[in-house]
Amino acid sequence: MKKIIVIDIIILLFLVPSIIFTKVYYYVKDNNINLSNFDIVYENKIDEDFKYTVKIDSKDNNEFYSFKIDNSDYLKHDNAVFKLEEGKHILYVKKGEKTASKEVYVKKNILGSFSSSIDNLDIYYLALNGQKAFNFSFKYDDTFNKNVYYKIENSNVIKIENNIVYGLSVGNSKVTAYLEDGNKKEYNFMVTDLIVPMYIDNNKPYLSCNKYTFEEAQLLDDILYSRVKEGIEGSRGGVLAAARFLTLEFPYSINYFNENGRLNNHNSKHIDGEGRYYHKGLYLDSSKYLDIEKNSSTFSGPKIWGCPLYDEYLNSYRSNGFSCSGFVTWAMYNGGFDVKDVGAGDYIDIDDELSDLGKRNKITYEYMKNGNYKVGDFIARDGHAALIIGIDENNIYTAESLPPKLKVYTYERYSGIVKDTNLTYIIEMDDIYKEKSSNYNNMW
Numbered sequence: 001m002k003k004i005i006v007i008d009i010i011i012l013l014f015l016v017p018s019i020i021f022t023k024v025y026y027y028v029k030d031n032n033i034n035l036s037n038f039d040i041v042y043e044n045k046i047d048e049d050f051k052y053t054v055k056i057d058s059k060d061n062n063e064f065y066s067f068k069i070d071n072s073d074y075l076k077h078d079n080a081v082f083k084l085e086e087g088k089h090i091l092y093v094k095k096g097e098k099t100a101s102k103e104v105y106v107k108k109n110i111l112g113s114f115s116s117s118i119d120n121l122d123i124y125y126l127a128l129n130g131q132k133a134f135n136f137s138f139k140y141d142d143t144f145n146k147n148v149y150y151k152i153e154n155s156n157v158i159k160i161e162n163n164i165v166y167g168l169s170v171g172n173s174k175v176t177a178y179l180e181d182g183n184k185k186e187y188n189f190m191v192t193d194l195i196v197p198m199y200i201d202n203n204k205p206y207l208s209c210n211k212y213t214f215e216e217a218q219l220l221d222d223i224l225y226s227r228v229k230e231g232i233e234g235s236r237g238g239v240l241a242a243a244r245f246l247t248l249e250f251p252y253s254i255n256y257f258n259e260n261g262r263l264n265n266h267n268s269k270h271i272d273g274e275g276r277y278y279h280k281g282l283y284l285d286s287s288k289y290l291d292i293e294k295n296s297s298t299f300s301g302p303k304i305w306g307c308p309l310y311d312e313y314l315n316s317y318r319s320n321g322f323s324c325s326g327f328v329t330w331a332m333y334n335g336g337f338d339v340k341d342v343g344a345g346d347y348i349d350i351d352d353e354l355s356d357l358g359k360r361n362k363i364t365y366e367y368m369k370n371g372n373y374k375v376g377d378f379i380a381r382d383g384h385a386a387l388i389i390g391i392d393e394n395n396i397y398t399a400e401s402l403p404p405k406l407k408v409y410t411y412e413r414y415s416g417i418v419k420d421t422n423l424t425y426i427i428e429m430d431d432i433y434k435e436k437s438s439n440y441n442n443m444w
Helices: 002-031 214-231 236-249 286-295 324-335 365-370
Strands: 038-042 052-058 066-069 081-084 087-095 098-106 113-115 124-127 131-133 137-139 149-152 158-161 164-167 171-178 184-192 308-311 316-319 360-362 378-381 384-391 395-402 405-412 425-427
Touching: 038 087, 038 098, 124 131, 124 164, 124 214, 149 158, 158 171, 164 184, 214 236, 214 324, 236 324, 236 384, 236 395, 236 405, 324 384, 324 395, 384 405
Parallel strands: 124 184
Antiparallel strands: 038 052, 052 081, 066 087, 087 098, 113 137, 131 164, 149 171, 158 164, 171 184, 308 316, 360 425, 378 384, 378 425, 384 395, 395 405
16 A cells, blocks of 8 residues: 555656646747748838838737837737838737747839939929929830829929829929839929910010019029920920920010121121020020120120110110021020021021021922921021921911011911911921930920
8 A cells, every 4th residue: 555655656756747847848839939930911012101011921820929010019910010111120029928029121122114204304393373294104014003193292382183293382392203113203393483384475575674683584594494404405305495485484575686796607896685696595684795795896785685775777776685597596506506696598608597507398288298397497488587396287386586576476287388478498407406315295
């Protein structure tokens, strides 16, 4: 009997530690966190805050675990959804009182590219109540969602609908355009009342003398240059941008002014203040003429646009502005082509007039129907020069400085312009523009 009791005691002494060890072993095992069983999953889509919706991918029994990422609160697996930016994050896994952590990464996966004509501009200048289409182009797979989303910094200044920006009030705003894969671009917009929406208005008031401050004149020069840069300086698009800016977006009409003389061509000893060639930009501030005043003799100038200047041909003072060739050479010079300070005549002994730019194509019904003319081409008659700034199905639009002012002329495209004696030939400017990379449309 005593022997049996001793055996039982020995068995108990052996079993109790075993049971205790087994229970402790399984307790530790159950509370051990194997981080390789946990990771994050997310779609390749961002939200309006440029964040990804991230969930926890678990290979373990989820009901025992809760999760947090970075400094968020712990959430049970069913509710563990996080909004994360691209980059490195810390995933924390908690079970009971035990926690473990690992680094996880949210990686942007750009699947293509997209671009707009204004990508190369630091600022896009938009007229108050004006509009500008982004005109995006895409290099993405056909199955990709090409909807562009926007984040606007100042919605009081601009709004965007159907990829068109509208100017609501004077001011500045940044815009971030983005696609769902995280590809994004940033644009800066300035809405200004120094320009008007681009449309034909031949009843604009005339520019008066000293209309603008130095700062305003500088800003208008910046806007002009940005238009040329968008069209691509040194291309057909650059010249077209300059011509359209002055005739459509500038809020005042520029007077016609007979040229009194030239500084650089044909042995002239004096110049006027016409502002056709000697400097780029708009002639709205006297700073444009400081070096001319020191180095040239003039009749009564030089003068900025809108200020009185002596007209030698009319023997009277008139507001300074453009002759026909003055406008064309100004537009070409600002667009990136230095054709020199030349006129619109057709003189046998002078071979550097605008009429000598290339082959002349007579304006006939057949040519207007089948010709290769384009916007930006030179259109003229002997003694008069102009530029084509628009072509649509029925009409051709020209920018011409004729008395009394620079304005846009509209001609019926086929028979109307043929019957009108104001213009008789077109020079296709491919050899001048070289048709390198350019950005323009047939209509504005």
